[in-house]
Amino acid sequence: MQSIIEIETKVDELVERWTPQRADRLRRRALDPGDFQDLASAGYLTLAVPVDHGGSFSGLSSIGAMTRILAKVATVDPSLALVASMHPTVAIWWALPTDPPSDIASTWRAEIDEVFAAVMSGTWLGTITSEPGTGGDFMKTTTSATHVEGEMYALSGIKHFGSGSGVLDRLITTAVRDGHSVEPFPDIFVIEAADWPSGAVDGMSLIAPWDGVGMKATQSHGASLEGVLARRYSWSGGWAAHIDSIIAASAAVWISIIAAVVDTAMAEAGSRLRGRSDLGTFEAAGWAEAEIDRFLLGAARDSVVNLCEADDPPAAAQAARRAKLGTANLAESCLTTISRVIGGGSLSASSPFASWFEDVRALGFLRPPWGLATDALIEELRTTA
């Protein structure tokens, strides 16, 4: 087993190798499976595996290493970083200690053993949970699950935003079993989708190939499921006791990726503006304004990451609810301002500022997207003294 420091060092070497390719990477519309092999060889996958299953994850406090690694990757390739981030944000659903109901305890533990054994042998986890029209709320899941045999079900419905389709091996999703309700939680299933859509998965059709203007290489495809075979996990609410940790970890990871994009854009802007004696008042004031956004964004990220590292789930989730919305606004405002300062060339598809401008807009749409995130904050304000 590689130590966290060894993994970080290896990822540093990869990022150094990838840095000269940054311009090409920002223009790509597809992922390179070789990058995922390199990250797996560096030990990245094991960061999300609990210590007692052979990895280095020991709770919310382990999130710092993931945020640092993904931030470094984001400086050269935001799409790669975002897709790689789906792995720990899904794995954490199983990685925290749980106390299952006695009737499913042995099945649940066997499922967790199987998930992490698979990850230790190179399996990437991802998710294709979102359904069009639900605003990212999985409590509005309508995909149906018809029992086939054992734990196997046939899923039918429409799913979108399956980031990493084609490179991630297992896509986690939600569906409602026939005769059951979405309450208290939708059931959780896994679709073995390695290579999809270039390799077939019976009943799974590509209905919306990802053509995003932001995070454009993430292969966040939309799919129609018509009787797709999926394995059900025995405890649909197993994650509920850890909801604060899940909220905080996802926010920490995604804010860190976007903060790294902002830092990179500001460093590039600085290298172009520094030393220019002819800088106009508008440009100089814009540069300063963008720097204030960058600074505040970094402070909000540090606040969430530090509370995660301090292993304080309620405080980390409370900070995350504010920081994700706030940093999404700051990132958009920073990139808008800096592109005005850089000039109209920042609208060229070949300008890195054009890519970064669109990439940072992803943060506000990641789970929970704008509306749902605002609802959660309002609910907290209404119910917490």
Ligand SMILES: Cc1cc2nc3c(=O)[nH]c(=O)nc-3n(C[C@H](O)[C@H](O)[C@H](O)COP(=O)(O)OP(=O)(O)OC[C@H]3O[C@@H](n4cnc5c(N)ncnc54)[C@H](O)[C@@H]3O)c2cc1C
């Ligand atoms: C780059 C990127 C990668 C992603 N990766 C993944 C992934 O890997 N897996 C995954 O499962 N999901 C992923 N997502 C999806 C994300 O988690 C959200 O589910 C998704 O962004 C929600 O889409 P939407 O807001 O367009 O909602 P949709 O459900 O598609 O659209 C609903 C629309 O209705 C609007 N709306 C809702 N209620 C109201 C109301 N009362 N009044 C007016 N309008 C209303 C919403 O604002 C929204 O615009 C990704 C998203 C992005 C941007």
